[in-house]
Amino acid sequence: MTHQAGIPLGVRFKLLSDTPHDSAAQVCGDVVVGDYRDLEVLRAFAATCDVVTFDHEHVPTEHLRALREEGVAVLPGPEALRFAQDKGAMRARLAEIAVPCPRNRLVADPSDVAAFAAEVGGWPVVLKTTRGGYDGKGVWVVHDERQAAEPFQAGVPVLAEEKVPFRRELAANVVRSPHGQAVAYPVVESVQVDGVCSEVIAPAPGLSATLAAEAQSVALRIAGELDVVGHLAVELFETTDGRILVNELAMRPHNSGHWTIDGAVTSQFENHLRAVLDLPLGDPRPRARWTVMANVLGGDYPEMYPAFLHCMARDPGLRIHMYGKDVKPGRKVGHVTVSGDDLDDVRERARHAAGYLRGTITE
Amino acid sequence: MTHQAGIPLGVRFKLLSDTPHDSAAQVCGDVVVGDYRDLEVLRAFAATCDVVTFDHEHVPTEHLRALREEGVAVLPGPEALRFAQDKGAMRARLAEIAVPCPRNRLVADPSDVAAFAAEVGGWPVVLKTTRGGYDGKGVWVVHDERQAAEPFQAGVPVLAEEKVPFRRELAANVVRSPHGQAVAYPVVESVQVDGVCSEVIAPAPGLSATLAAEAQSVALRIAGELDVVGHLAVELFETTDGRILVNELAMRPHNSGHWTIDGAVTSQFENHLRAVLDLPLGDPRPRARWTVMANVLGGDYPEMYPAFLHCMARDPGLRIHMYGKDVKPGRKVGHVTVSGDDLDDVRERARHAAGYLRGTITE
Numbered sequence: 001m002t003h004q005a006g007i008p009l010g011v012r013f014k015l016l017s018d019t020p021h022d023s024a025a026q027v028c029g030d031v032v033v034g035d036y037r038d039l040e041v042l043r044a045f046a047a048t049c050d051v052v053t054f055d056h057e058h059v060p061t062e063h064l065r066a067l068r069e070e071g072v073a074v075l076p077g078p079e080a081l082r083f084a085q086d087k088g089a090m091r092a093r094l095a096e097i098a099v100p101c102p103r104n105r106l107v108a109d110p111s112d113v114a115a116f117a118a119e120v121g122g123w124p125v126v127l128k129t130t131r132g133g134y135d136g137k138g139v140w141v142v143h144d145e146r147q148a149a150e151p152f153q154a155g156v157p158v159l160a161e162e163k164v165p166f167r168r169e170l171a172a173n174v175v176r177s178p179h180g181q182a183v184a185y186p187v188v189e190s191v192q193v194d195g196v197c198s199e200v201i202a203p204a205p206g207l208s209a210t211l212a213a214e215a216q217s218v219a220l221r222i223a224g225e226l227d228v229v230g231h232l233a234v235e236l237f238e239t240t241d242g243r244i245l246v247n248e249l250a251m252r253p254h255n256s257g258h259w260t261i262d263g264a265v266t267s268q269f270e271n272h273l274r275a276v277l278d279l280p281l282g283d284p285r286p287r288a289r290w291t292v293m294a295n296v297l298g299g300d301y302p303e304m305y306p307a308f309l310h311c312m313a314r315d316p317g318l319r320i321h322m323y324g325k326d327v328k329p330g331r332k333v334g335h336v337t338v339s340g341d342d343l344d345d346v347r348e349r350a351r352h353a354a355g356y357l358r359g360t361i362t363e
Numbered sequence: 364m365t366h367q368a369g370i371p372l373g374v375r376f377k378l379l380s381d382t383p384h385d386s387a388a389q390v391c392g393d394v395v396v397g398d399y400r401d402l403e404v405l406r407a408f409a410a411t412c413d414v415v416t417f418d419h420e421h422v423p424t425e426h427l428r429a430l431r432e433e434g435v436a437v438l439p440g441p442e443a444l445r446f447a448q449d450k451g452a453m454r455a456r457l458a459e460i461a462v463p464c465p466r467n468r469l470v471a472d473p474s475d476v477a478a479f480a481a482e483v484g485g486w487p488v489v490l491k492t493t494r495g496g497y498d499g500k501g502v503w504v505v506h507d508e509r510q511a512a513e514p515f516q517a518g519v520p521v522l523a524e525e526k527v528p529f530r531r532e533l534a535a536n537v538v539r540s541p542h543g544q545a546v547a548y549p550v551v552e553s554v555q556v557d558g559v560c561s562e563v564i565a566p567a568p569g570l571s572a573t574l575a576a577e578a579q580s581v582a583l584r585i586a587g588e589l590d591v592v593g594h595l596a597v598e599l600f601e602t603t604d605g606r607i608l609v610n611e612l613a614m615r616p617h618n619s620g621h622w623t624i625d626g627a628v629t630s631q632f633e634n635h636l637r638a639v640l641d642l643p644l645g646d647p648r649p650r651a652r653w654t655v656m657a658n659v660l661g662g663d664y665p666e667m668y669p670a671f672l673h674c675m676a677r678d679p680g681l682r683i684h685m686y687g688k689d690v691k692p693g694r695k696v697g698h699v700t701v702s703g704d705d706l707d708d709v710r711e712r713a714r715h716a717a718g719y720l721r722g723t724i725t726e
Contacts, residue, residue, distance in 0.1 A: 003370075003390075004367050004370050004371075007366075007367050007390050008367075008682075008683060008684040008685060009671070009683060009685065010667060010685040010687055010697075012389065012687075025392075026375065026392065027366075027370050027392055028392055029388075029389065029390055029391055029392050029394070031392070183679075265679075265680050265682075266679070274675070279671055279672065279675055280672065280675035280676040280679070281675075281679065282675065282679050282680070282681075283679040283680040287650060287651075288650075304373060308372070308642055309642065309643065312637070312642055312643035312644075312645065313643035316546075316628075316629070316643070316644065316645050316646040317628050317645070317646040318645075319371075319628075320371060320372060321371040322371060322372065322373040324373055324375075334373075
């Protein structure tokens, strides 16, 4: 999707891909297959680029530092990116700049988790490996000391967080350029099922103007303080007592911003590119009163064409985005977007199409 | 732009390109370089595709017929496409189905042109080569028999047409699928400068509902009668006495439909693809009250980046589409689109950006 956004701007993309079959490798004209964990591979690749950016945060920080020291324009830079790579570093930094977060601390072993539980008012407690988590992986909700053992098995530092009673999850997406120009998208509601985002509603329905402004302001402050360049997604809890607390950060185009392709004047992908190229940022405003994005998860259809026939015929306004991934159960293989004035109608249409493409709805 | 539209639908594109440097070849992952006039090249290429379509109408009709006879899905088919390739055949066919056109006939030589001029009320007369014209090339407005000699020099049959007094040029864009499903975009005004489209306004300002419906109806009828599959652009004159007459046909995504990328729910490119794949068509309705597309012509800037800085900073809502072509004076190298509620504002912004990118406006 970033490649698509680059085409009209004349941005020639070069892709470093794990395999020749990755989604991006299927549509990008200039692909190098190689391992992003290998500094020599990164160095040779970067030598042919003006600017290097990412679609995930797993490139080792030390390699990015090495490239930066050799004069490569790596954006966002390793100093910023490590706060998206390491949840322990992120929590420590957000505490320094007084951004509201769930209570948290690094824990050494299960008995230390029990001590943390006592400090925050009891079980359950959320445990996260500080690195490598994704889509609910690397996150556990544990109810006693015995359950708290599993997260330590990976040998990665573990962060404990209070389990916040929340009304719903929100995301504040902002984009910041090296100049320090920044734009904020409307705050969205992100509906999670089994730790995976199923639906994003833009803007978040019924969110008070005060909380919306606070969420945008927190995201812009994080972007500025951490010197983020490009798209920053700040995932938030709206607590049952009406506060917002930061849950996670992502420094790249993010699932909670996919609605912007069809629903905003300038998509997160284009604004991410503009930022890493230090071009002026585009208008982040919504193009419709409501836009709902629903993720298509892998299901019963290895072949999408018959499902397209039904979905397109049922809803000519439906926007379909498939990623060219092999269909595996539960994997995000695409998304659909619907915009309109009537939220119930828009949600029903997006959910129906996502369910039909997955195979859980058959009529 | 068709490749871009195919990505989200999971349509894997294979491109037959004249050279490795063509616009599409720069962004498409799977490119075969070859000559579209060579049947063997076409045959080998087509053997690797499910469906073959075009972005220009110059592939020889006889080659398309040969492919079709060999079982290749060529869409639009040669029977339809020849009416976009040969203006003489087009005029004859439109006469058969009683579509209003300027008076016209094939002419044999300059003295025959003089006879035609006398029949239609005198000079000037418009002469067109029946094949191979583009962007004002292959079209002459001649004022006497001496001037009428030039068009015959190419050795291609020449069509004479009355020079219609017209208020403005319009375009009716429709898309039709093999099923016979069709959608009609709003009728647009196309502003021409020196035979080249400079600006398209969607919808055509002040067009009566009657004429708009008539224009859409004419375009849908042509698509049906000629068995067009895919996008059909019908370029029209709105005459000073309030009629519409068909000027040209194009059976592919067309410059008069570029506004649909940003300005309609479903772009002409996506609907063209849906049609050639026999998928249900998408909603053609506009997403804003007014959308203006202005072509960027080649000018003083071989390098666009400095111009981007100015244009993007001045107008965050501006949508820029560059084609990756070498910049040559007067060549269409991109377009810009602006949408909004105030037509004067939208036009000014689109014109300013197109002029600045060309280098004719410098502040």
